[in-house]
Amino acid sequence: MRSPLALLLPLSLASLAPRPATAQAVVDSALGAYIASIRAIDTHAHPMRPVATNAPADSEYDALPLDGIPPFGFPHRLTLDDPVWQRAQLALYGIPIGTPDSARKLALAAAVTSNVTKRGLHFPEWALDQAGVDVMFANRVAMGPGLDTPRFRWIAFVDALMLPLDTRAEGVTPDTRALYPKESALLRRYLHDLGLTHAPRQLAEYVRGVVVPTLERQRAAGAIAVKFEAAYLRPLDFADPDSALAAHVYARYSAGGVPTHAEYKALEDYLFRVISREAGRLGMAVQIHSLETFGGYYRAAGAAPDLLEPAFNDSTLRGTNFVVIHGGWPLVDETQALLAKPNVYTDISAMDIILSPTELARVLRQWLGEFPDKVLYGSDAFDGGTDQGWEQVAWVGSTTARRALGIALTGMMRDGEISRSRAETLALMVLRENAIKAYRLSGLSR
């Protein structure tokens, strides 16, 4: 609580103003120190391979990179106008807060280049150390040098497997027209990896000869989960599948021709469940992007967590653990209701770079009061260019999440809802232990 006098003083002097004797820090200091010491598991991120300046840029950080869609608005905290990025650049590269923009750009570029040169393939590991992250899950098309186990674990993309027919009638907005061809290209890559030039003509053979072996290859290559980015392409309303209709649609168009939207949806709905079921059988969890954004033509209503309930209620999918990625923000109430299902989890990735700690704390307190074993840490660390490298985003996500956890758990402790030791337990669960359970990780200590 600030005294009225403090409100009138510049920040540097405010700390000298007399404080009421009852003033309490927003975060209990011992609890804050404990939370800062936890080596987290970041369950959703897009780390980059460190590449030499003359090598081709790393383009495998996402199946649906958004650089090909028309310009769109970013949440304010993701823009460099937000002071949190200056704090990240101070912590990682020693660039003082308040350095003017042009000088900051130069200093940052020099610091990043010398750091990457100095650390080489160990740069990604260094980035995790700065963020207090033990293990980062890398949502990437493929891994590569510098992103090795045990510090990095792979999460593969599977939307392409749901889209084996001509998608030309599916891309109906400037965004989706740019995105569908990327999925077609990825499916060609998956076929090529299996030694195939085209998909089989019948659906059963496609499932047996392409879907299952691709998932098995991903698992064998170390994938611990698969990810659907479907909300960028279509609503998440995966209906009860009609296998006869799906087989009919597939056979009709597998040699050519463009299915209607209704026909394609029937096939996708069927394949979504096949992919999810097989992933679970192989021991892989399924991540599903559920967030209000990104893209100028993005359909926020199509990304609502509630739309997933019919699929989550499919008893044949109960062997698969699902994670509602990005907490379904801002529809966190819908996400919360889904957490009652035994195989459904959520994470705070992207939320901890979009929201202030105070706002994220409100969500965490709401969720932790009801389903504390279902909430996971993630950052969605991505590469925002030279001024906003993924290592900065990882740091912002981690520090924001820890601060938010501190606020939420301190509040619960002071309101007599939980003990101090329970607060510590909950912090460890969110930052680490829940991930071990949801992703069935072996060989990691709690």
Ligand SMILES: [Zn+2]
């Ligand atoms: Zn992501």
